[in-house]
Amino acid sequence: MTANAVGLALLILGLALLIGKIIRVKVGIVQSLFLPSSIVAGALLLLLGPEVLGRFAGPWGENGLFTEPMVEVWSSLPGLLISVIFATMFLGHKLPTAKRAVKLVGPQLSLGVSLASxxxxxxxxxxxxxxxxxxAVAPMTGALIEIGFEGGHGTAAGMRPVFDELGFGEGADLAVGLATVGIVGGIIVGIGLINWAVRTGRTELVTGSAKMSIEEQKGLFREDEYYSAGKMTSRPSSVEPLSLHIAIVTVAILVGLVILEGLRWIEQATYASVMLDDNTPLEIFAYVPLFPIALLGGVIxxxxxTKAxxxxxxxxxxxxxxxxxxxxFLIVAAIATLSLQAIGENIGVFVILAVAGIVFNVAVFLWLAPRIIGRYWFERGIGDFGQSMGVTATGLILMRVVDPQAESPAFEAFGYKQLVFEPFFGGGLVTAMAVPIIFLTGVWPLFFVMLAVFLVAVLSGLFYFRPREMRDRAEWEKEKSEGREPARE
Known part of the structure; x- marks a missing residue:
């Protein structure tokens, strides 16, 4: 494969993303569903590629309108870009004060871990x-709901090498498909829940109707709006700020790579020589991908x-x-190379997992959030619901609808929770290690561990955080009933 072929593949991805944005601006149904332009672009390339157009006899060949090198580049891209995404998660962020972080993160973390586990x-x-x-599917199918829903397209596509190495290649396609269902379902179900909450008085900041402006539906800023995309931390005469930040990201990824290779070396020098019943070596880190360790590299x-x-x-x-x-770019490439054949051959599994995941997420959100979060339980809980259905951006969109001016502590609490939550679930260490653990030990060991984590998260919320949160809610409602303006904190 030549450098020109790689460059052309990237150019086509960029062109598709621009066309996806134009469709988002021009097509009403796409706006109402708040579909990201990347999903629209990926779907467009999927239709014009080998999985759809390429299956029909015609002058375009088996790869559709594209060449085989393009498809190969797109297939490899998600596994590389996912490390960039995770390495940047904590870079540039200041740690909150311990007292306020603990107060806000407790019930939020309880809800988030309950959904993920x-x-x-x-x-x-x-x-x-x-x-x-x-x-007769592989036991590793049991991890797909969390990988596709909580992890999203990035994690699903980033796990493809692991699935391939363990002989479950169709698992990556199912996970990417579930991620697409999760994002679309998260927006549709989330907006439906918001409108229900507004009508029944469960929201504190939005009354009447929960709607976004036309500009927000199109995903554009008005001419009179200003949003800072970043500040200049380096003089361009020495190094372009964007180049400097990309260099810092590469250092974080390299730190993660060194850590991962070190863990693999230790594994090979110690317990990897132990053979399981089917003569499979007892290896875990050999199957762990780079991206969750790149997150640790970013933290380091x-x-x-900070210290320097x-x-x-x-x-x-x-x-x-x-x-x-x-x-x-990851989402566009992942959807463009999605195997519809793999999903079609496992459509029963796909539907069962999708329905079960959606029902579970809705049930946990509606039952647990009002019981463990005091003030603004809906505004704060809907973000975790959105994240559990797709990606963090889905949760942020839903929070923006119910708290357009960021008047509640929803965004702050959600951010604090991410600092503890992200290293483990939704693409973190637990997500990365779950599939090889299932491969090595079967379903039940991980099931009982996750059941214990789930019960601890739920019970700690109900019996530890609930009393304090309910006192805060009662005091707040008393202030409102007495005609006083309650504090927003």
Whole structure:
């Protein structure tokens, strides 16, 4: 494969993303569903590629309108870009004060961990009792709900090398398909829940109707709006700020790579020589991908920068722009190379997992959130619901609808929770290690571990955080009933 072929493949991705944005601006149904332009672009390339157009006899050949090198580049791209996304997650962020972070993060973390660990409980139980014995699928299917829903397209596509190495290549296609269902379903179900909450008085900041402006539906800013994309932390005469931040991201990824290779070396030098019953070596880190360790690399780089006194050079907004670019291109490439044949051959498994995941997420949100979060339970909980259905951006969109001016602590609490949550679930260490653990030990060991985590998360919310949160809610409602303006904090 030549450098020109790689460059052309990237150019086509960029063109598709622009066309996807134009469709988002011009087509009403796409706006009402709040579909990201990257999903629209990926669907367009999927239709014009080997999985759809290429299956019809015609002058375009088996790869549709594209060449085989283009498709190969797109297939490899998600596994590379996912490390960029995770490496940037904590770069440029300041740690909150301990007192306020603990107050806000407790119930938020309880809800988030309940949703994430519960997706494993549901998926593994379905795999053990229904999918494996009746549909003869691999036990690793039990991890797909969390990978596709909580992890999203980035994690689903980033796990493809692991699935391929473990002989479950169709698992990556199912996970990417579930991620698409999760994002679309998260927006549709989330907006439906918001309108229900507004009508029944469960929201505190939005009354009447929950709607976004035309500009927001199109995903554009008005001419009179201003949004900072980042600050200049380096003089361009020395190095372009964007180049500097990309260089810092590469250092974080390299730190993660060194850590991962070190863990693999230790594994090979110690317990990897142990053979399981089927003569499979007892290896875990050999199957762990780079991206969750790249997140740890980002934390280390940020910590060193803070201690060394140059943390001000790392701007969180520029890191967010780099992360957003990587995620957009990743989603386009992942959907463009999605195997519809693999989903079609496993359509029963796909439908069961999708329905089970959606029902579980809605049930946990509606039952647990009002019981463990005091003030603004809906505004704060809907973000975790959105994240559990797709990606963090889905949760942020839903929070923006119910708290357009960021008057509640929803965004702050959600951010604090991410600092503890992201290293483990939704693409973190637990997500990365779940599939090889299932491959090595079967369904039940991980099921019981995740069941224990789920119960601890739920019970800690109900019996530890609930009393304090309910006192806050009662005091707040008393202030309102007495005609006083309650504090927003």
């Amino acid at each position: 519960g997706q494993y409980v549901v998926g593994l139980l379905l795999a053990a009792l229904i999918l494996v014995p009746t549909l 780089v940020q910590f060193v920068a 006194g140059f943390a001000h050079v790392i701007d969180a907004q520029i890191m967010l722009r780099i992360q957003g670019w990587a995620l957009d």
